[in-house]
Amino acid sequence: MKVSAIVYTSNTGFTAQYATLLSHQTGLPLYRLEECDLPGSTQVLFLGWLCAGKIQGLKGAMGRFQVAGICAVGLAPQADPAKLAGDNRCGGLPLFYLRGGYAPARIRGRYKMMMAMMKAILSKKTDRESQEALKAIVGGADWVDTAQLAPVLDWLEG
Ligand SMILES: Cc1cc2nc3c(=O)[nH]c(=O)nc-3n(C[C@H](O)[C@H](O)[C@H](O)COP(=O)(O)O)c2cc1C
Numbered sequence: 001m002k003v004s005a006i007v008y009t010s011n012t013g014f015t016a017q018y019a020t021l022l023s024h025q026t027g028l029p030l031y032r033l034e035e036c037d038l039p040g041s042t043q044v045l046f047l048g049w050l051c052a053g054k055i056q057g058l059k060g061a062m063g064r065f066q067v068a069g070i071c072a073v074g075l076a077p078q079a080d081p082a083k084l085a086g087d088n089r090c091g092g093l094p095l096f097y098l099r100g101g102y103a104p105a106r107i108r109g110r111y112k113m114m115m116a117m118m119k120a121i122l123s124k125k126t127d128r129e130s131q132e133a134l135k136a137i138v139g140g141a142d143w144v145d146t147a148q149l150a151p152v153l154d155w156l157e158g
Helices: 014-026 058-064 081-087 109-123 128-139 146-157
Strands: 005-008 030-032 043-051 066-074 095-099
Touching: 005 014, 014 030, 014 043, 014 066, 014 146, 043 058, 058 066, 066 146, 081 095, 095 146, 109 128
Parallel strands: 005 030, 005 043, 043 066, 066 095
Antiparallel strands: none
């Protein structure tokens, strides 16, 4: 699949970092969804951050361009690909999960309220994954790593 641009949306910067790394490694031009006026026929790789299981910006991007592949960026160690694809109506498109990070100081408004609820839920749980997520939500975390991009680059270059 020939992709001619990378389009992304990012709330706190982690998805932007991955999109920038991909653009540097491939030479593909990079656009923020909110500022992008590419023609509707453009084949794009879309990157969006995960909010309550939903890939932000994906629906809009699909309506505006030819989305050929998708990266979802979240804080979970991994995501169930079938669930992610189903919940986001990815329609069989290549879908990659990238672990981003969490920057509590950059979360505002309704997202802050949603995460306060998530914090309260996680505080009551004792399993290791919940405890790790809670630690990241309280103290922040950054898992951005170029190594995670290997499958995306393979697909882009394949
Ligand atoms: C309100 C809210 C909901 C979130 N929901 C999820 C989620 O369902 N799954 C997940 O893995 N990460 C979730 N996250 C974490 C973000 O996806 C993660 O911090 C991501 O790296 C943010 O990317 P960005 O810096 O490009 O905005 C959520 C974060 C916020 C603020």
